[in-house]
Amino acid sequence: MTKQTPDFSLEIECGTHLVAGVDEAGRGPLCGPVVAAAVIFPRHDIDIPVIIRDSKQMTPAQRACAYDWIINNTIWAVAECGPAEIDELNILWASMTAMKRAVDKLPQIPDHCLIDGNRLPRDLVGTPVVRGDAKSLSIAAASIIAKETRDKIMHDLARQFPQYGWDKNAGYPTKSHLQAIDQYGINEHYRKSFGPIKERIKNETSHN
Numbered sequence: 001m002t003k004q005t006p007d008f009s010l011e012i013e014c015g016t017h018l019v020a021g022v023d024e025a026g027r028g029p030l031c032g033p034v035v036a037a038a039v040i041f042p043r044h045d046i047d048i049p050v051i052i053r054d055s056k057q058m059t060p061a062q063r064a065c066a067y068d069w070i071i072n073n074t075i076w077a078v079a080e081c082g083p084a085e086i087d088e089l090n091i092l093w094a095s096m097t098a099m100k101r102a103v104d105k106l107p108q109i110p111d112h113c114l115i116d117g118n119r120l121p122r123d124l125v126g127t128p129v130v131r132g133d134a135k136s137l138s139i140a141a142a143s144i145i146a147k148e149t150r151d152k153i154m155h156d157l158a159r160q161f162p163q164y165g166w167d168k169n170a171g172y173p174t175k176s177h178l179q180a181i182d183q184y185g186i187n188e189h190y191r192k193s194f195g196p197i198k199e200r201i202k203n204e205t206s207h208n
Contacts, residue, residue, distance in 0.1 A: 004134040006053055008044040011138055014127075016111035018042075018075075020103060021138025022126070023116040024095045025055070025146035029171030030181075030197055031164075031190045032154050033080035034091065036098035037145035038106050038113070039138050040075040054133040055143040067148040070141045077105035078149050087193040096121040102142075114139055157189060 011019040024036040050069045051062050058066065070076065079101030081094040089097060100121040103113055113126030116139045120128050132139035151170060158167035163184045169177045173196055181190075181200065190197050 004131075006133065006135050006137045006140040008041070008137055010114055010127075010129065010132075010136045011041070011044055014112045014114070018108055018110045018112075019138060020106060020110035020113045020126075021116075021132070021136050021140070021142045022099045022103060022113050023133055023139050023142040023146055024098055025143065025150045026171070027091050027095055029191075030173050030177070030194050031083065031171040032150065032157065032166070033082045034086060034095050034098050035078060035080045035146045035150040035153065036095065036102040037076060037078045037142040037149065038099070038102040038110070039070060039141040039145060040106065040108065040110055041138055041141070042075060046073075048137070052137055052140050052144065054140055055147040056133075058144070063144055063148055066141070066144050070145060074141060075106060075108055076141075076145055077102050077107070078145060079105055080150075080153075083189055083191045086191050090193070091191075092119075100124055116143065161187065161189070 018040050020038045020040045022038045024034055026032060026034040050066045052066050055063055079098050081098045086094040103124060113124055114132060114136050115126050115128045116132035118128050118130050120126055129135060133143040154166045154170050164180045165177060186197060192198060192201060
């Protein structure tokens with residue numbers, strides 16, 4: 001199966017000047033924030049000297065290189081929702097909230113937003129695009145910014161809590177991560193509404 005290469009077709013179809021691509025990273029992990037990014041390319045006729053596509057299809061070196069280029073050549077912003085908000089809102093609406101915050105933080109107001117996924121955050125003028133990071137360069141760029149930003153947050157947290165291996169597992173429920181949780185317990189960075197964490201809290205309570 002050939003990898004789809006994103007381009008500016010969707011941005012050009014919008015027929016407006018400033019189009020923001022919006023994406024998030026970190027819906028699935030058991031801990032840490034969900035991070036969203038919004039990216040506007042000021043022009044759609046530029047040569048891009050780096051690889052920009054769905055961040056999950058890129059190597060860490062490609063992502064780092066793309067991240068540096070994007071932050072220096074586009075209009076962008078990032079925002080997040082932390083574990084307590086995720087527990088309060090649920091992960092879907094926390095992701096939507098982070099996306100809206102990222103758009104609100106942009107130094108220029110976009111005329112239109114292209115949102116990765118099948119839903120539009122409340123109070124946002126835009127179009128949801130399923131598998132948007134494979135179709136739109138703006139969304140793909142946002143996916144890179146969101147992932148690189150979140151990975152850095154998890155690396156920083158891992159320095160405070162090295163026993164959980166967050167610098168390697170990014171908070172996802174790997175076997176070694178779940179074993180570390182059983183050994184060292186749950187702290188404030190965990191999402192207490194997520195199944196494996198909720199289950200462990202319930203077990204702890206029933207044994208007390």
